[in-house]
Amino acid sequence: METGQIAGVYAEVSGFPTPVSAHVKVEELPEYRVYSVTADWSQSDLVRGSRLHYSQQWTLIADTNNHKTVRTVLPPGPFTPVSGELLRAFSPIRGLKAIVRESGNQQLLEIWDCHGLRKCLNLTALNIHGRVYDDAQFGSLSWSECEDKLLYVAEKSRNSSAGGESACREDRNVYCEDWGEALTSKSVPVVCVVDLHSGVVDVLQGVPEDVSPGQALWAPDYQSVFFVGWYHEPFRLGLKFCSNRSSSLFVLDMEGRCERLSGANLSVSCPRLSPDGSTLIFLQGRVFGPHHQCLSLQQLDLKSRKTSALIDVLNRPQAGEFAGVYETLSPCCWSADSQRVVFSSACRNWKDLFVVDRKSKKVLSLSDNLSAASRDCGSWKLLTIQRDLMVVCCSSPNTPPTLRVGFLPEKSEAMTWQTLQQPAMTFDFSWTSLDIKPPPEEDNTQYPGLDFGSVLVKPSRPFCDSRIPLVVFIHGGPHSQFPAEWNSTTAGLVKLGCAVLMVNYRGSTGFGQDSILSLIGNIGSQDVKDVQRGVLAALWSDETLDPKRVAVIGGSHGGFLCCHLVGQYPDFYKACAARNPVINAATLLGTSDIVDWRYTSAGFQFSYDSVPTAEVLAALLQKSPITHAVQIKAAVLLMLGGKDRRVSPHQGLELYKVLKTRASPVRLLWFPEDGHSLSRVDTQADCFVNTALWLQQHL
Numbered sequence: 001m002e003t004g005q006i007a008g009v010y011a012e013v014s015g016f017p018t019p020v021s022a023h024v025k026v027e028e029l030p031e032y033r034v035y036s037v038t039a040d041w042s043q044s045d046l047v048r049g050s051r052l053h054y055s056q057q058w059t060l061i062a063d064t065n066n067h068k069t070v071r072t073v074l075p076p077g078p079f080t081p082v083s084g085e086l087l088r089a090f091s092p093i094r095g096l097k098a099i100v101r102e103s104g105n106q107q108l109l110e111i112w113d114c115h116g117l118r119k120c121l122n123l124t125a126l127n128i129h130g131r132v133y134d135d136a137q138f139g140s141l142s143w144s145e146c147e148d149k150l151l152y153v154a155e156k157s158r159n160s161s162a163g164g165e166s167a168c169r170e171d172r173n174v175y176c177e178d179w180g181e182a183l184t185s186k187s188v189p190v191v192c193v194v195d196l197h198s199g200v201v202d203v204l205q206g207v208p209e210d211v212s213p214g215q216a217l218w219a220p221d222y223q224s225v226f227f228v229g230w231y232h233e234p235f236r237l238g239l240k241f242c243s244n245r246s247s248s249l250f251v252l253d254m255e256g257r258c259e260r261l262s263g264a265n266l267s268v269s270c271p272r273l274s275p276d277g278s279t280l281i282f283l284q285g286r287v288f289g290p291h292h293q294c295l296s297l298q299q300l301d302l303k304s305r306k307t308s309a310l311i312d313v314l315n316r317p318q319a320g321e322f323a324g325v326y327e328t329l330s331p332c333c334w335s336a337d338s339q340r341v342v343f344s345s346a347c348r349n350w351k352d353l354f355v356v357d358r359k360s361k362k363v364l365s366l367s368d369n370l371s372a373a374s375r376d377c378g379s380w381k382l383l384t385i386q387r388d389l390m391v392v393c394c395s396s397p398n399t400p401p402t403l404r405v406g407f408l409p410e411k412s413e414a415m416t417w418q419t420l421q422q423p424a425m426t427f428d429f430s431w432t433s434l435d436i437k438p439p440p441e442e443d444n445t446q447y448p449g450l451d452f453g454s455v456l457v458k459p460s461r462p463f464c465d466s467r468i469p470l471v472v473f474i475h476g477g478p479h480s481q482f483p484a485e486w487n488s489t490t491a492g493l494v495k496l497g498c499a500v501l502m503v504n505y506r507g508s509t510g511f512g513q514d515s516i517l518s519l520i521g522n523i524g525s526q527d528v529k530d531v532q533r534g535v536l537a538a539l540w541s542d543e544t545l546d547p548k549r550v551a552v553i554g555g556s557h558g559g560f561l562c563c564h565l566v567g568q569y570p571d572f573y574k575a576c577a578a579r580n581p582v583i584n585a586a587t588l589l590g591t592s593d594i595v596d597w598r599y600t601s602a603g604f605q606f607s608y609d610s611v612p613t614a615e616v617l618a619a620l621l622q623k624s625p626i627t628h629a630v631q632i633k634a635a636v637l638l639m640l641g642g643k644d645r646r647v648s649p650h651q652g653l654e655l656y657k658v659l660k661t662r663a664s665p666v667r668l669l670w671f672p673e674d675g676h677s678l679s680r681v682d683t684q685a686d687c688f689v690n691t692a693l694w695l696q697q698h699l
Contacts, residue, residue, distance in 0.1 A: 039391065068388065138153050227249075282297075292516075296309050333382065379483045385408065458544070471553060478507045493692065551575040554579070589620060630662065
C-alpha cells in the first residue's frame with residue numbers, strides 16, 4: 001500500500017470516540033424516576049492534530065414501583081463540544097456544574113446552573129496559587145454539601161514576599177524538582193478552598209512540609225478534608241505508572257490540624273467516601289519493589305478510625321477467578337446503600353467488572369451471567385455508578401468502545417445491560433485469548449508453576465491464499481497489560497492484512513502478585529523467553545500464520561523486549577519497530593525519573609542513598625539489549641521522544657549508532673516535543689504510518 005492508503009486506514013481506526021467519564025442525575029416524579037446520563041467523549045482528529053472533547057446526554061425513564069427497570073430510553077441529545085475544560089464537578093443537591101477552564105493563559109472557575117453562567121472567577125488573576133492541577137495523579141474538584149465551597153489542588157505560588165526583588169533574582173535559577181514523566185509542571189501542590197459567596201480563595205495550612213497533597217475530597221463534616229500525601233524527601237521520584245510511592249492518607253481541618261489516617265511505609269491512593277459518610281475506602285500497596293503491583297482495597301471506619309482489608313493482595317489466583325485489584329477506582333464506585341463497591345480490574349487477558357460486598361467480602365464478576373453476545377467484550381471499564389445505575393465503557397479487539405448502562409443487581413437478580421451508544425461498526429477480525437505454560441526449563445524456581453497469556457487478532461478472511469504475516473506487539477511497563485480491548489494500532493495492522501499477537505508475559509498485571517514478583521531480577525531473560533514461547537505457541541496453534549514473516553513492535557519495556565528478541569533470535573524476526581526503548585540499563589541509571597525501578601528490575605534493593613557500584617552496573621549491562629546488538633539482522637525502526645523523562649532518548653540513539661556502524665538497516669524518527677508515551681495525535685499517526693511502511697518493506 002502507498003503512504004496515503006495506510007494513513008487512510010489509520011484515520012479510520014483511530015477516529016472512533018471513547019467515553020472517558022460519565023455523570024448520572026436522578027429526578028423523582030410522581031409516576032416514574034428519570035435518570036439523565038451525561039457521558040464525556042474523547043476523539044482524535046488527524047486534521048487538527050488534536051483530541052476533541054464533547055459530551056452527550058441520554059434520558060432513561062424507570063417505573064416508580066421498580067426503579068431498576070428502564071421503561072424507555074429517549075433518543076440522545078446532540079453532541080456538545082467541550083472547549084478548554086480541565087475539571088468538572090456536579091454539586092450534590094441542585095446539580096450545579098463547576099468547571100475549571102483554560103482560556104488563553106488564564107484559568108477560570110465557572111459555576112453553571114439551569115439558567116446559564118452563574119459565577120466566574122479568574123483564578124490566575126487572583127494570584128493566590130499557581131496552575132490548577134487537572135491530572136489524574138493529584139487533581140480533584142469537590143463540592144461541599146451546602147454547595148457554597150469548592151475544593152481543588154493547585155501549584156503553590158512562587159511569588160516571594162520576603163526578600164523582595166533581590167531574593168527573586170537570587171532564586172530564579174534554583175533547580176526545582178518535579179514529579180517526573182508527564183508531571184513536569186507539578187512540583188509543590190497545595191490544597192485550596194474557594195468560597196463561592198465571597199469569591200475568596202484560601203490555601204489550607206497545616207500540610208506536613210515533607211508531603212505533597214493530592215486527590216483531595218471533603219470529609220463528612222465539611223469542616224475538614226481528606227487527601228493523599230506523597231512524601232517527597234529526600235527527593236521526588238516519577239509518579240506516573242508507579243503505584244509504589246511512599247504516601248499516606250491524611251485528614252486536615254480548617255484550623256490547620258493534620259492527622260495521618262493510614263499506616264507508615266505504605267503506598268495509598270484513590271480515597272472514596274461512602275454515600276452515608278461512614279466509611280472511606282482506598283487502595284494500598286507496598287513501597288518500592290515493582291513499579292506497579294496487585295493492590296489491597298482498604299476500608300476505614302470513620303467513627304472508630306479502624307482500618308481493615310476489604311480485598312487482600314492476591315498472590316496466586318485460580319484460573320477463571322478474580323485475580324486482584326490493579327486499576328484505579330472510579331470517582332463514584334459505591335452502591336447506594338454503602339454496602340458494596342464496584343470496580344474494574346485486569347484479569348488475565350481481560351479487563352473485567354467486579355463488585356465486592358463489605359459484609360461477606362466476596363468478590364463477584366458482573367459479566368459472569370451475561371448473554372453470549374455481551375461476553376464478546378474483552379474489556380469492561382466502570383465510568384461511574386450513581387443510585388446503583390452503572391455506566392460502563394465496553395470494547396473488544398474488533399469492536400470500538402460502546403457505552404452501556406445497567407443497574408447493580410441484588411444477590412438473587414441477573415445482570416442485564418442496555419447499550420446506549422452502539423459502535424459505528426464492527427470489524428471483520430477474529431480474536432482469541434490464549435493461555436501459555438512455560439516448559440520446565442523456563443519455570444521460575446522461586447515462583448514455580450506460573451503461566452501467562454496472549455491475545456491473537458487476525459483478519460477473518462485473509463487477503464490472499466498465502467499465509468498471514470505475524471506482528472508481535474509487546475506492552476510496556478513491564479507491570480501492565482494488553483487486555484482484549486480495542487486498540488487502534490492492532491486494528492490498523494490487522495486491517496492492513498497482518499495478524500497481531502499481544503503477549504502478557506509473566507510480570508504482567510492480572511495474573512497475581514507472584515507473577516509480578518517473578519520478573520524482579522529476571523528482565524532480559526524470563527520476559528524475553530515468555531514472548532518467544534508465546535509466539536511459538538501461536539504459530540503452532542494456527543497454521544494460517546507465516547513463521548517466515550514475523551516482526552516485533554513495542555514501546556518502553558516493550559521496546560526493550562523488541563530489541564532483545566531481534567538480538568537473541570536474529571534469524572527469527574525480520575523487522576522491529578521500537579518506541580523509546582531501554583537499550584542500555586546501565587547508562588539509564590542516572591537519567592531516569594524512576595531510578596528505584598532501575599535497581600529493582602535487576603534484582604537489587606533500592607534506597608535513596610544508593611550509589612551505583614561496579615556490580616550493579618555490570619548486572620544492568622548484562623540484562624540490556626545492547627549486549628546482543630552485534631547479532632541483530634532484522635531491520636530496526638526507532639521512534640524517540642525528545643522530552644522523555646522516563647527513558648532518555650539517548651538510549652535509542654545508542655543502538656542507532658551501533659547499527660549504523662555495521663551497515664544494518666535502521667531508521668530513526670525523532671519527535672522533539674513528545675515524551676515517553678509519544679501520545680500527541682500527530683505523533684501517533686506518524687508512528688503508525690512509518691511502522692506499517694517499515695513492516696511492508698521488510699516483511
